[in-house]
Amino acid sequence: MDLDQLAALRTPEGAAALDAAARVADGDPLAAASALRAAGVPAGLAAAALTQAGLRRRAAAKFGPVAAGMFLTRAGLEQATRGAVAARRAERLRAAGVRTLADLGCGLGADALAAARAGIRVYGVEADPLTAAMAAANAEAAGLADLFTVECGDATAFDVSRVDAVFCDPARRATGTGRRIFDPSAYSPPWDFVTALAERVPRTVVKVAPGIDHGLIPAGAEAEWVSVAGDLVEAALWCGRLAEVPRRATILRDDPAIPAVRLVGSGDREAAVGPVRRFLHDPDAAVVRAHLVAELADELDATLADPAIAYLYTDAPRRNPFTRCLEITDVLPFSLKRLRALLRDRGVGRVEILKRGSALTPEQLRRDLRLSGDAATSLVLTRVAGQPTVLLCQPVPRTTGDEPA
Template identity: 45%
Template sequence: MHLAELTALLTPEGLRLLDDLDPQAVSADVTGTVSRLRKAGHSPELVSAVVGQAQLRSRASAKFGPFADRMLFTKAGLEQATRLAIAGRHAARFRDAGIARVADLGCGIGGDALGMAGLGLDVTAVDADEVTAAIAAYNLAPFGDTVTVQTGRAEASDLSSVDGVWLDPARRTAGHAETSRTRPEDWSPSLEWAFALAERMPTGIKLGPGLDRALIPDDVEAQWVSAEGSTVELVLWSGALARDDVRRAALVVRGESAWELTAGADAEDQPVRPLGAYLHEPDGAVIRARLIGEVARALEAGMLADQIAYLTSDAALTSPFVSSFRVREELPADTRALARALRERGIGTLEIKKRGVDVDPAVLRRTLKLQGSESATLFLTRIGSKRSAILADRV
């Protein structure tokens, strides 16, 4: 969003027009909506702004639920914004540590600040981009004097009046529309600056879940978070925000429920055992945190193969930390023989999962030419030096 569009939008006329639009209807017919609004006499800047916001509100409902209907966004800000359910958990970490005044540096459109203000914390929200800061101020306006929004760089922020810091470095190219991921050395502020800050005061640093683990300092708690089956973030907690004796954590969130696995270090894997009646895929947060061994021991399961994140057992298991599948049979791994076997079983819908093998599931699916009314899950992996294809059903 450009400043001219934001200026047109932040008027009584603009906000009323936006609130009158149905986000789903706009997304379904963008061209028709633009034509209708232009014929009604609205300016090009206002039409562009309200149509863009309606589309973003439609996408934002997955992160912000009904709150999205009164919020404003940029595309880049929505991409990096924390889901509201997760933001509330971040805020609770500060509250439970006795930290009442927080600086949210790199606040974006204000997702985490919403969670903090919602729990009664005083928040100073800072963003380097003028448009993004203005949108954050609009989103946070209902909290009144509890939240102050400033335009500025994280590195230049005055932290003398806060007790702790939440930091979400910009990890995409600058802009409000199409963006791309950047390298750690290009993030703003830099990881070096963020880690130095974390040594001085209690800090939570939100990063991508695929961060090179070699970059993680030894004296912080590293918490990987998954939401609705997707691993969404890594948070590094320092000082009073880090829990005693916890250096690795996997938080699994589904709806309003959450489960967490913690340890003082990476967990040692369980021994490899033969394929049993069930195959289990650990949650992505568990895999990233390298706590697969903890899950395996708790479930009395074994590793399917060395360095492969699949577990197996003879008994059915129930755990929020794994997805479980009942093994049907092992099939030939050769593509032609595999295609023939799937056709013989009438499998037309196939979920393909792979680890430890160089396979493109989309290409393989086209090659298999599936047909039939049955459905199943296919695991492609290696067991020892052997490539294996395992047909299974979700439990």
């Protein structure tokens, strides 16, 4: 995709090609291309339309129905914020009194569009000309061009005194190759610029990778990890006046009608350690990444069985939206031979394998167990007091009360 192809897709002929591509894009690629060419669509336009149709199908999982009218790149789609997360962030900014926002490194515009839908005036800056043009096209397609404008340029040169707040999602993939960048100094904009924003702008939000080193979190910032329907999708730093707590874990559902649930705390506490008890609780990854296992343990009246492993144990089932609960039936020092014999005796042919603190590969273990039978169980590979251990468990069914209220 280049600027000329994008321009062609935005013509009436291009719109017709996109409609035709959407109808055939889920079939064989060669057959789809042949169908468009047979309909009189030039080869180059057909290829661009089919690429967009494929990306739009993938984007539906992130953006919902609005994805059908967006212009996308593969790299931009991978880094773009999910619609539910962007909408919640926009509402929090609006509730904090933000009326004008700079989106520095706006990408395809997912966050900026959510902010514009919340009534915030957004000024987007994007270094890549094609991505900037797509963001502008997305604003126009959404009917938000009056609230979200895009300029192609250097995000570090934007005059932040023009706005109430700044949002920055540094590019974490290399231009051209698309490879992930793990060194923050190589982000675009670079990390030193990003962290300096918090000192210059009283309201700053920075989207970061969920695996961010806690040592990189600026002093006084709130670090939030967000999980959607069980998947950890991002972390964000809320700086200056936007910071409310040191650490926060937030769980969202795909259904926007279900409110978010939040767990907050200092992020520097340690949970008590005790023996394995009857029920195991597997915390959501947002809780683990936010270092809020101790706060969750308080809610559950739970303990750890190993100080380095984030599995929590209780004597009674504790249904909680931040955890999955399993009932422990057996506790064994790990031995492949003994485990295989036990599962064979019980007729176990299907296992779910969970692991924390184990170097074993679930796929290889499944092959080594040579399972047969009709029964099912859950295997938890972990450590107890530093020793490799396997727990046989049965999931405790969720109830309506487990979902956010």
